[in-house]
Amino acid sequence: MHARSTIWTLGIALLLACASCPNGFAQDVVYLKKTNAPGESKRKGEIVNWVGDTISIKGKSGVKDFDTDQLIRFETAWHGGYEDGKRLLEEYRYDAAVDQFASALESEPRAWMQNIVDAKLVECFLAKDDFGNAARHFLRVIDDDPQSRFRHLAPLVWTSSKPNRQQLQKAEVWLESREPMIAMLGASWMLADQSNKKAKQKMERLTRDFDPVVASLAKAQVWRLDSVAPDAKRLELRIELVRSMPKEVRCGAWYLIAEAQSKSKQEDEAIVNFMRIPINDPQQGGLAAAALYQTAWLLKNTNREQQSQSLRNELKEKFGGTVWAN
Structure with missing residues (x-):
């Protein structure tokens, strides 16, 4: 009877713990800069979304949005092998890190956290010079959040490296996308062939995009076309321009x-x-x-x-x- 009573008590405690946490997750904690005073404020609840420059937190009074400029740090429950993946990435053990992040991605139901894991996978594949897989995970992020804070990780071509034939075929499809970051990725890969007028025209149009991240990347990409x-x-003018970029x-x-x-x-x-x-x-x-x-x-x-x-x-x-x- 004593054993049954103990099991029953533990079961009730577990149910109560899960009920108090949205979707069974531990409560998230977000630390924000105070608006009109020094220091930080702490909010507890559930991070329900993180799109572009906005993080949404569900608390007792409902969902409230905050600008990520206010965000100092956050605490949440990490799933799968995410923390092991971060450690392995910091140790430059990229293959092992990929395995851990892939495990985390499979067990992570939160879309905003999936984007963080995908971004880490982009970092791993960039470090391995694997543009194909880097692009695959980068596109997952952009499909979910076109204004993602991870746009700077776009696997654009900056060096003498050239995409292979299969990658160029994918780039032709991306070039037609209405999403600027995806179109830029396609144009960047296709500019390995400097005679490609379509890619050149697309990149030049992107230099006039309203988004400073897109426009800045495109302006620099056009420099790859220099014949001399x-x-x-x-x-010197270009150096001044770079210093004005995000x-x-x-x-x-x-x-x-x-x-x-x-x-x-x-x-x-x-x-x-x-x-x-x-x-x-x-x-x-x-x-x-x-x-x-x-x-x-x-x-x-x-x-x-x-x-x-x-x-x-x-x-x-x-x-x-x-x-x-x-």
Whole structure:
């Protein structure tokens, strides 16, 4: 009788715990900046949506929306292997991280959390130079949230890497999309062939998009069409433009700036701008690897072999699965 009573008591306690948490999840906690005072405020409830710059929290008085500029941090229940995946990603163990994030994705019913997991998978595949799978998970995010805060992870082409034939076939379909980020992805992959007028026209139209993230990325992508390196005056104007872009989308533009500086024998300036990427945007994976490679090459060619070797070691440790590390 005592054992049955204990089991019954535990069962009731579990039911009560689940009933008090929406959909059986532990209560979410969101920390927000106070509007007219220093410090932070804490809200408990359920995060029911997170689209673009708005996070929606369901509390006792109903659902309330907050601008993500107010968000400091949040606490929630992580499902599947998400936390293990984050740890493995930080350890540069990308294959193992992919397995954990895939497990998390299967067990995670919340759409806003699925977007976070998909974004982590994009990071993993970018670090492996796997544009196909990076694009697959990126498109899942954009399909659910076209104004996603993860748009900066778009697997655009910035280096000499070229998509394969199967990827180019997909890019032709994306090019026709009415969603700017998807159309840009298609145009970017197709611009590997600089004679592709359709991709060029699409990218030039996107430079006039009302969304500063889209317009900034497109303006930098158009620089890939340069037949000759920009002169000093044009390069300076481009640097000013990059500094005016949203910070999260500058890395590709800095890569092209640094590449032009390298061709113009401005080695030290190129080194500084290449290194902005692995320092400020390591989540960009293949692009960060390319920047490390280019910097190591410039250091070697300017008789700084010890620094060059240090960067080559870092490249192999962090991005050993990319073409740049081989």
